[in-house]
Structure formats: structure tokens, C-alpha cells
Amino acid sequence: MTSRDHLGSSAPIGATDSRFAPTSARLVDFVTLLREHNIHAGPSETIDAAAAIVALGTTDPRVLRSGLAACLLRRNGQRKVFDQLFDLYFLGVSLPLARPSESESAEDLRERLMATLVQGEDTAELAREALDTFGAYGGAGESAGRVTQASGAGWSSYLTMKSLRPDEISEQLAQTMGGSGQFDMAVRTIEARRRVDRFRADVQTEARLRSAELRGTDYIARRGVENSADRTDFLGAREQDLAEMRRLVHPLARKLASRLAVRRKKAVRGQIDLRRTLRRSMATGGVPVDPVLRARKRGRPDLVVLADVSGSVSGFAEFTLQLVQALQDQFSKVRSFGFVDTCAEITHHFTPGEPPAPGFARDIVREGGVARFGSSNYGEVLQGFVNHYLDAVGPRTCVLILGDARTNRTDPNLAALQAITERAKAVYWLNPEPSRSWSTGDSAAEDYTDIVTMHECRNVAQLAEVIGRLLPA
Numbered sequence: 001m002t003s004r005d006h007l008g009s010s011a012p013i014g015a016t017d018s019r020f021a022p023t024s025a026r027l028v029d030f031v032t033l034l035r036e037h038n039i040h041a042g043p044s045e046t047i048d049a050a051a052a053i054v055a056l057g058t059t060d061p062r063v064l065r066s067g068l069a070a071c072l073l074r075r076n077g078q079r080k081v082f083d084q085l086f087d088l089y090f091l092g093v094s095l096p097l098a099r100p101s102e103s104e105s106a107e108d109l110r111e112r113l114m115a116t117l118v119q120g121e122d123t124a125e126l127a128r129e130a131l132d133t134f135g136a137y138g139g140a141g142e143s144a145g146r147v148t149q150a151s152g153a154g155w156s157s158y159l160t161m162k163s164l165r166p167d168e169i170s171e172q173l174a175q176t177m178g179g180s181g182q183f184d185m186a187v188r189t190i191e192a193r194r195r196v197d198r199f200r201a202d203v204q205t206e207a208r209l210r211s212a213e214l215r216g217t218d219y220i221a222r223r224g225v226e227n228s229a230d231r232t233d234f235l236g237a238r239e240q241d242l243a244e245m246r247r248l249v250h251p252l253a254r255k256l257a258s259r260l261a262v263r264r265k266k267a268v269r270g271q272i273d274l275r276r277t278l279r280r281s282m283a284t285g286g287v288p289v290d291p292v293l294r295a296r297k298r299g300r301p302d303l304v305v306l307a308d309v310s311g312s313v314s315g316f317a318e319f320t321l322q323l324v325q326a327l328q329d330q331f332s333k334v335r336s337f338g339f340v341d342t343c344a345e346i347t348h349h350f351t352p353g354e355p356p357a358p359g360f361a362r363d364i365v366r367e368g369g370v371a372r373f374g375s376s377n378y379g380e381v382l383q384g385f386v387n388h389y390l391d392a393v394g395p396r397t398c399v400l401i402l403g404d405a406r407t408n409r410t411d412p413n414l415a416a417l418q419a420i421t422e423r424a425k426a427v428y429w430l431n432p433e434p435s436r437s438w439s440t441g442d443s444a445a446e447d448y449t450d451i452v453t454m455h456e457c458r459n460v461a462q463l464a465e466v467i468g469r470l471l472p473a
Helices: 023-036 043-056 061-072 079-090 106-119 124-135 157-164 166-176 182-215 217-223 239-246 249-267 274-284 311-326 360-367 378-392 414-423 460-470
Strands: 302-308 333-339 343-345 397-402 426-431 453-456
Touching: 023 043, 023 079, 023 217, 043 061, 061 079, 079 182, 079 217, 106 124, 106 157, 106 166, 106 182, 124 157, 124 182, 157 166, 157 182, 166 182, 182 217, 239 311, 249 311, 249 460, 302 311, 302 378, 311 333, 311 360, 311 397, 311 460, 333 360, 333 378, 343 378, 378 414, 397 414, 414 426, 426 460, 453 460
Parallel strands: 302 333, 302 397, 397 426, 426 453
Antiparallel strands: 333 343
């Protein structure tokens, strides 16, 4: 297999691919796909990117990738999607020759990979070899010198990594790298995982590029690129996705706080006092030239959060609770309650100004008194909240309920929810499931929507929009 550290690959005979178009056309197609993936690069950014291509050249893709990212990206959490699309549009791919009858064993390749990772060297070439050996399916790569066009053929990074057992490699690598002592071992473990993750990313990039050769760049760009952190569904997020989401909490909180400050500033003068306005208009012949406004009561509302921290929705609950804690300066008081099948206050698990540790929902389930039997029971939870914590809700209180409303076919207890809504200023339910699923299985979402407004919050972007709209001024 030949090296692929250049941008000027020639197209295979009969290929119609964006990567083989002139660079200017490739850039336009690239920016168009960025917009489809919610990376909003405008005309001025595109012109800057074109100037960067002229200045940096196309010989080193790493330098060009960094230059275009500086020109086209505006927000946190977009770089992963950008890198995937850049590779598809600006990197060529060297297809493997026919695989030999006796492929290298997984153990031999693992030993070579271990040696490379210990030295901290580039793993791109090993990623290609690993994909050649373990990643082809449906006849992919069996014909030398041409692309297999069978509809069932492809390349799988999952099959490749499954054969190499990356968790074992990470553990062995941490043991092999130099150093001693508990602290050094912790550092080595983190570094070992980082190097293995870099190799995994190389394998995924190679598989994506070869899939683009089979099915077309535009097809893979629209269907085979992972979402950015703010567009990844909470319910399907992996641990690395949740870690990326956590990094978005404070920038998002600052943005929402600024939006709320502007809303309060606009509303600070209050509403028109009709009676006093009409009285004053008598001096101008009944024309209300000078309206009188009611004095607005200053003060911030209270917030009560009731969060399902069971395993199925724990990622959504963790992120939302972190966001609420980051926004607590916008409220006079914030109280948080967690539940699985019973309800308990968890406010003391959060320290103002300090982000909670990753995975704190598991600690709450284990130590917070929120679970007895382990299966969600919304009816029991709502009744428990009414019996023990209803005094937390008053006429200035907004209540946020976080959960998927799946009751495991128990009584949803609509009367208890009605009691909360009658006492609170407003009650909003944020549901991480798509709205099309609210009427399926054991979901009681449609029953609850008769009493409260339920909002679909499948990802960070939707959550930010909903909370930004609902935050009281």
C-alpha cells in the first residue's frame, strides 16, 4: 500500500467524486456539507479558507486542515465533524492490493502495534494494514487494482478493532511504558488510552475513505460522518461523546446567561398600567401620549429540578443538571431532586462553582436514596415529591422535570403531577426521547402532556434552544 500524504490524487476511470474536482470546486462542496452538518460557514469564511489554501498549499494535509479549521469554525464541539469531512474531501485513498492467502495473524499485528505505540510513532500505516487484514467484508479488497462495487461490500473499523482487542492493548501499553508509583501509573493509563484512541481514529478514517470509494464521497459525507457533540443524541451517546458534551456546559451556560440578561433588560420597565394611562390621557384630550408602566418587581425566580437518574437517561440528566448548576446565578434558589423509583433531594451533591465529577448520577443512585427496586416508577416518585417536598414549590417557582416518562407500566399518577402544576408558576417536562416514541411501549408521555408541556430534548442543541426559550426573565 502506498503512502497517502498528498491531496492531488487522480481519479479512477469513470469516477465522479468531489475529491477529484478542482480545489476551488472541492472547497465549495466542502463548505456546503459543513452547513448541512450545522457548521455555519458564510461567504467571508469561505473566502478566507480559499486564501488559506493559496498561502498554505496542498502538500501537507495536516497543515491545511488546521488552516481551514481556523477560518471556518466558530464554536466548540465542531472540530470532530470538520476533520471527518476534511478527510473525505481533501485526502486521497490508496486501495489495497488483493489480500494474500495467508494474512498476518492478529497477535503479530498486535505486537507491532504495541511497539509502535510505545515509541509514540505514527500509526496511520498500521491502521491501513489492520483494515486490510480484519476490516473487509462482503468481498471488499479481494480484486487487485479495482474497487469492489458489490452492494454488500465494505470496510469496518468495528471488526478491525474487535480483532485487535484495544482494551487489552491499552492495559499492556500502560504497564510497558516507563515510570513507577500509583500516580505515574494513572498518568500512563491516560496516555495509553490516548494513543490507542488515536490509532482507533486512524482506522475509522481509513474505513470512511474506502467506503467513500465504494459508495461516493457525498453519500458517506451525509450518512457516514459522526455528529458533533451538540448534535449527538443523549440516549445513544458513548462515554467519549459524554466527555465532549461536558466541555460544552460552561460555554453554553455563558451564552444562555447573556440571553437571559438581555431579556430582563428589555422587560425591566414592566407592562402598561391601563387605569393610570387613561387618567393621564385626560390632560391630552383622551389621547394616551404618555403611557404609564407598572413598576416591575425585581427579583429572580426559584427553580426546582426533578431528574430521572436511572441508567437509561442518566447521560441526559447529568448534562442538564450540570447546565442548571452553571446557571444557578440566574435564580434566587435552585433545588435538585433525583429519582428512580423514589424521590430524594440531591442539592447537596453540587458545590457552587465546581463542576460535578463525571458519572455522578451513578453515585447518586448508589448513595442518594433515590432507588429501592431499581426500575423507574414515575407515579411513586411524583407522589413522594408531593408528600415530602411540595413546600419547595411556590408561586415564583419554575419546575423542570427531566425524564423519558417510561413508567414500566405502573400508574402514572396524573393527580400528583396536577398538584405540582397548580402550586408552581410553571412546569416544563424535558424528554430525551424523540416525540414519535412518546406513544410507544410503556411511555406515559402523552398522558402527561395533557397536564404539562413536554419538550423533545434529544441533544445539546435542542436542550439549549428549549432552556433558552423557557428560562424565566
